[in-house]
Amino acid sequence: MRLLLFLLLLLPPSAGALQYDARLSAKLKKEFEGKLSAAQTGRELLARLAKTPSYARLKVLARKDDSETLAWFDPDDNAVYLNSRFILKFFAARDFRDAKIVEILWGNKEVRTELVKYVAPIYLHELVHAVQCYLYPEYRQDAGANPLEFEYEAYLTEDMYVHELMKADPALLRAFIRGTYTDLYTANIFGSYFTLSLDPGKYREKIRRYYEERLGGYVSMEKAAVRKQNSVADSKIFAYASGEVGTYARDNTALARLRKEKNDYARFLDDFYNKRWPAFSADALLFVGELALKEKNYPLALDCLAVADANSAGAGLAPEALSSLKTKGALAVLEAASFVRDSHKKMDIEVLSQHLKALEKACAATGRPFPGDLSALAEKHYPEAMAYYARKHAAETDPSRKDYYKENLDYFAARGEGGAALPE
Incomplete structure (x- = not known):
């Protein structure tokens, strides 16, 4: 259907088609605003943006990039690029x-509507970066890298927005959970929401590992301040030796700006999380978990x-939320064990190993005994699972999939070597 929409609109190429940039940008911006306004999280972000003069000039553009980035905000261009x-x-x-592409998107509302519907959470993520750059404009200049903490806010905002949308209409989430629908944008947004x-x-640590250790080019505000302070100390020595006092003065001013922005943003981020955690995360985990149970x-x-x-102790949950988690958690263990007993002969090794692994980890985390009749099944199939993930890891080139196979290879290798016994 989507391909048909595109092909029906193909016309002979015309010169200067990028003349549609401004008109497409205006349409996309308005239509994204309409989509975001359907949720409280989106309305709050748009209200923050409306207070900044730069948002009125923000552009939404479509451009090809060879990276794996679905969208990005460019502060120099004041544009969100898809x-x-x-x-x-x-x-x-x-x-x-x-x-x-720009011409087709500009000329056909049906195509734009389909795109906006699925890209909206990713666009919202980039709008968070836009408002961050508007409010903390000196950070990149002074730190010399992308601020890691900005991602903590952007991901939480995106996940809250997705949660609101899915609670209002869970059809997309249910289809994704049961494996009957996916697309590259939906897989991306649920990849964060499900974790x-x-x-x-733990939520922030997952983000930190991805951006600092895998992507690179990101630095925490604390590290950036220390790095800048060391740089200022070096420039002071050089200034006295060479007479270049102006350079030292500029560096010292930049350090002061960086410290102020670090402190201001740290207060904002703490408040942002404290007002939303753990009520949001508990509600999301219950919601997704219950749907997953229904969809098996x-x-x-x-x-x-x-x-x-297992992680609920000390989380500050309301008594009813805590009780619901415990009840549903126990039910999930019982249903999963029963499902594996009834269906393991029909499962391929990846599906079976993932069910056994999830059940094993859940039992270990909650202190429940691993079902005795499934221990023999696990011991029989874990060596096969280890060999399967070893082959997949060796052949895989996509970094995300390769990480997935490596994590599973390590897990089943440890089990196969007897390095960790099944919970009893």
Whole structure:
């Protein structure tokens, strides 16, 4: 259907098709605003943006980029860019030039509506970066890198927005959980939403590892301040030796700006999390976990409910939320064990190993005994699982999938070597 929408609109190429940039930008910006306004999280972000003069001039553009980035905010251009390479993949269309993509998007509301519907959470994520740059304009200049803490706010805002949308209409989430629908944008947003935790520290640590250790080019505000302070100390010595006092003065001013922005943003971020955690995370885990139970996606249900139950102590949950997590967590363990007993002969090794692994981790986390009759099944199939993930890891080139296979290879290798016994 999406491909048909694109193909029906193809016209002979016209010169200067990028003349549609401004008009497309205005339409996309307005239509995204309409989509974001459907949720409280979106309305709050738009209200913050409305107070900044720069937002009125923000552009929304489609441009090809060879990276794996779906969208990005460019503070120099004051623009949110949608990676046209992925727009084409989303519509299963062939490799048109940006000019043609812009023209088609500008000229057809049905195509735009389909795109806006699925890209909105990712666009919202980039708008968070826009307001951050508007309010803390000196950070990149003074720190020399992207601020890691900005991602903590952007991901939480995106996950809250997705949660609101899914609670209002869970059809997309249910289809994704049961495996009957996916697309590249939906897979991306649920990839974050499904990894929520009752512990905000664990949530932020997941983000930190991805940006600092895998992507690079990101630095915490604390590290940036220390780095700048050391640089200022060096420039002071050089200034006295060379007479270049102006350089030292500029560096000292930049350090003062960086310290102020670090402190201001740290207060904002603490307040932002404290007002929303753990009520939001508990509600999201219960919501996703219950849907996963209904759709018989037991690995996801166990991760959301049983593991959350184990982490609930000291999380400050309301008594009713705590009781619901414990009840649903116990139910998830019982249902998952029964499902594996009844269906393991029909499962391939990846599906079986993931069910056993999820059940094992849930039992260990909650102190429940691993079902004795499933121990023999696990011991029989874990060596096979280890060999399977070793082959997949060796052949995989996509970094995310390769990490997934490596994590599973390590897990089943440890089990196969007897390095960790099944919980009793």
